[in-house]
Amino acid sequence: MNRPSHRQEEDVTLMPLPADRKNGTRRHGSRIRPRKSRKIVTTGTVIIAVAAIAIGISLFNRSTEPTGPLPVHLPPSAASYLGIFTKGVPDSYEPVTAFKTATKTDPDIVMYYSGWFVPFPTGFANTVASHGAVPLVQINPDGINVAKIASGKYDGYLSSYAAAVHAYPHPVILSFGHEMNGNWSDWGYRHTSPAAFVAAWRHIVKLFRALGANNVTWLWTVNIINDSRSGKVDDRLRQWWPGNSYVTWVGIDGYYLKPNWQFAPLFGPTITQVRSLTSDPILIAETGAVSTAGQPSKIADLFAGIRAYGLLGFVWYDSTNTINQHFGIDSPAAIAAFQEGANTYRRPGS
Numbered sequence: 001m002n003r004p005s006h007r008q009e010e011d012v013t014l015m016p017l018p019a020d021r022k023n024g025t026r027r028h029g030s031r032i033r034p035r036k037s038r039k040i041v042t043t044g045t046v047i048i049a050v051a052a053i054a055i056g057i058s059l060f061n062r063s064t065e066p067t068g069p070l071p072v073h074l075p076p077s078a079a080s081y082l083g084i085f086t087k088g089v090p091d092s093y094e095p096v097t098a099f100k101t102a103t104k105t106d107p108d109i110v111m112y113y114s115g116w117f118v119p120f121p122t123g124f125a126n127t128v129a130s131h132g133a134v135p136l137v138q139i140n141p142d143g144i145n146v147a148k149i150a151s152g153k154y155d156g157y158l159s160s161y162a163a164a165v166h167a168y169p170h171p172v173i174l175s176f177g178h179e180m181n182g183n184w185s186d187w188g189y190r191h192t193s194p195a196a197f198v199a200a201w202r203h204i205v206k207l208f209r210a211l212g213a214n215n216v217t218w219l220w221t222v223n224i225i226n227d228s229r230s231g232k233v234d235d236r237l238r239q240w241w242p243g244n245s246y247v248t249w250v251g252i253d254g255y256y257l258k259p260n261w262q263f264a265p266l267f268g269p270t271i272t273q274v275r276s277l278t279s280d281p282i283l284i285a286e287t288g289a290v291s292t293a294g295q296p297s298k299i300a301d302l303f304a305g306i307r308a309y310g311l312l313g314f315v316w317y318d319s320t321n322t323i324n325q326h327f328g329i330d331s332p333a334a335i336a337a338f339q340e341g342a343n344t345y346r347r348p349g350s
Contacts, residue, residue: 073248074134074171074217075348076281079306081313082342083109083136085286090124093131099318103335105342109173111136111286111315116144117157120164129170136173136219136285136315140185141200146177146192150199158207166213175285176204178221179253180240194239201242221251221285226269237270241277249312250274251285255327256298263305271309284314288327295329296337303341313345 084107088095096110110128114137125135141149148154165172177187180197187197201220208216222237241247252270267284274282284306289298306313316338320326329338 074173076249076312077346077348078281078310078312079344080346080348081109081283082107082345083111083283083285083313083315084318085111085315086318090121090135093124093127096131099329103329103338103342105339106132108133108348109136109313109315110134111138113138113140116141116154120161120168122164122168125168125170125172134171134173134217136175138175138178138221141177141187143186146187146200147196150196150203152203155207158204159211162208162211162213165208165216166211168215171215171217173217173219173249174208175219175221175251176201178251178285179223181225181236182223189236194236197240198242202246205242205246217248218246219249219251219283219285220247221253222270222274224252224254224267224270225273226265237273238277244278244280247278247280250278250280250282252282253286254284255287255317255325256289256293256302257325259292259294261293261298263301263308267305267309271311281312282309283312286317287314288317290325290327291331291334295331296333299329299334299337299341303344307344 082105084096084099086095086099089110089112093110096107100106110133112135116139120137128135144154149158165174177185177197177200179185180188180192180194183189183191186192205218220242222240225237252267252274254266254270256266271282284302287302289295289302302314305311316329317327318329320328329335
């Protein structure tokens with residue numbers, strides 16, 4: 001999605017983020033349809049499936065809190081998760097393989113961005129799992145009236161997605177409407193009210209749990225709140241907070257763009273404000289460093305900051321945005337720093 005570069009001049013900078021993100025490879029009018037040559041599912045099977053979904057939605061509509069069995073959570077091990085976003089996923093796993101080969105590291109989170117109405121890519125998710133990793137899906141309600149999510153307008157799509165996730169026999173990390181505290185997306189600040197966003201978030205979580213999709217780790221993702229130039233801090237996070245019952249982990253997005261930027265002033269104010277809301281584990285859900293900022297030193301600073309603050313880990317944005325900010329790890333020094341940092345990690349559950 002295109003990110004306006006002029007937002008860096010606002011009082012509350014929420015740091016320039018990559019502008020080339022794709023909201024999924026399939027948009028509203030191109031949903032997957034079965035080939036005509038495939039066998040038609042029996043009428044009885046269809047009836048059972050529809051009845052199961054109807055019962056689940058009925059129970060969900062009667063509840064005011066998340067329902068169903070206790071969720072299956074990923075291990076909240078500090079300084080253990082090493083994630084990657086790279087251009088080309090989820091259409092192919094090859095870009096992830098190329099990153100692993102180049103850096104000689106083994107990411108355990110693979111992230112991608114998904115537009116509304118895009119189905120859960122079970123095939124890609126299975127490939128991710130076969131490599132010992134977890135898919136992280138940033139579901140973006142682009143072009144959608146967020147208030148209508150809570151009213152049930154999109155329950156058909158959400159139920160189908162939840163059913164696919166439920167059938168997937170591995171953990172999934174889902175994030176809805178990331179960086180809602182910024183003003184560059186139509187589901188965020190100045191475009192959608194916090195009350196409508198919170199209602200939509202809760203509705204989605206309740207529906208998924210009512211339909212048995214308890215293998216989801218719910219990641220509430222915000223952009224950093226501090227302005228590195230003016231020192232001003234955005235205090236709006238609380239109004240976007242759905243509540244502890246609806247969130248598993250908190251994600252924070254932020255980037256190193258200048259040589260003098262360090263982890264503590266970059267992420268510290270946001271971490272402090274998040275800690276006033278919840279004790280949930282925190283993942284740096286999207287980050288990177290441009291080469292002009294001194295990429296090797298920033299990579300080392302990132303790993304050190306994760307350990308110092310006791311965070312879960314981070315997801316590195318290994319791509320270039322539309323305003324030519326390049327975050328790919330290319331130089332031998334940057335690769336060495338990434339490898340050295342990864343070697344200090346302990347794996348989830350260890």
